[in-house]
Amino acid sequence: MIPSDYDAVMALWEAADGVRPSLGDTPAGVTRFLERNPGLSLVAEEGGRLLGVVLCGHDGRRGYINHVAVAPAARRSGLGRRMVEACVKALAEQGIPRAHLFVVKGNERGAAFWRALGWFDRDDIDLMSIDTGG
Numbered sequence: 001m002i003p004s005d006y007d008a009v010m011a012l013w014e015a016a017d018g019v020r021p022s023l024g025d026t027p028a029g030v031t032r033f034l035e036r037n038p039g040l041s042l043v044a045e046e047g048g049r050l051l052g053v054v055l056c057g058h059d060g061r062r063g064y065i066n067h068v069a070v071a072p073a074a075r076r077s078g079l080g081r082r083m084v085e086a087c088v089k090a091l092a093e094q095g096i097p098r099a100h101l102f103v104v105k106g107n108e109r110g111a112a113f114w115r116a117l118g119w120f121d122r123d124d125i126d127l128m129s130i131d132t133g134g
């Protein structure tokens with residue numbers, strides 16, 4: 001993924017029930033994420049049409065995978081799996097031993113996808129957040 005993919009990627013996210021673009025998902029925010037994590041985020045395209053996207057990065061000790069989406073017509077063909085497995089491999093090659101992701105509550109299809117790929121649920125951690133005003 002490169003910054004100029006932003007508009008098509010945002011359109012895919014907005015159309016994909018289960019992804020919730022949020023604070024930080026501005027063009028500047030996504031560009032900064034890509035620059036801080038070179039080569040880790042992926043898009044899948046066919047004939048110039050965007051079929052899939054995954055944001056992947058790390059902070060030096062943990063990996064993060066965000067906003068995975070596959071266009072409805074391309075689902076259940078293994079594209080999501082291929083993109084995520086490539087990200088996990090790339091994180092391992094950079095020495096990152098574990099990665100996290102967030103699933104919006106109630107996104108059972110998303111959760112089934114992650115479990116099928118070997119990701120495990122956490123019942124020992126609650127997510128907490130703060131808006132910095134920045």
Ligand SMILES: CC(C)(COP(=O)(O)OP(=O)(O)OC[C@H]1O[C@@H](n2cnc3c(N)ncnc32)[C@H](O)[C@@H]1OP(=O)(O)O)[C@@H](O)C(=O)NCCC(=O)NCCS
Nearest residue numbers: 018068069070075076077078079080081109110112113116
């Ligand atoms: C979740 C999503 C990315 C999966 O992409 P995909 O390319 O269809 O997934 P794959 O074809 O690689 O599926 C891999 C495995 O995940 C599981 N899986 C995928 N979609 C599933 C669904 N709707 N219900 C149950 N299991 C599912 C299956 O085990 C599947 O293997 P199989 O097809 O051999 O049975 C896609 O459905 C999507 O974009 N959903 C909307 C956005 C979203 O919820 N993203 C996740 C945010 S946490």
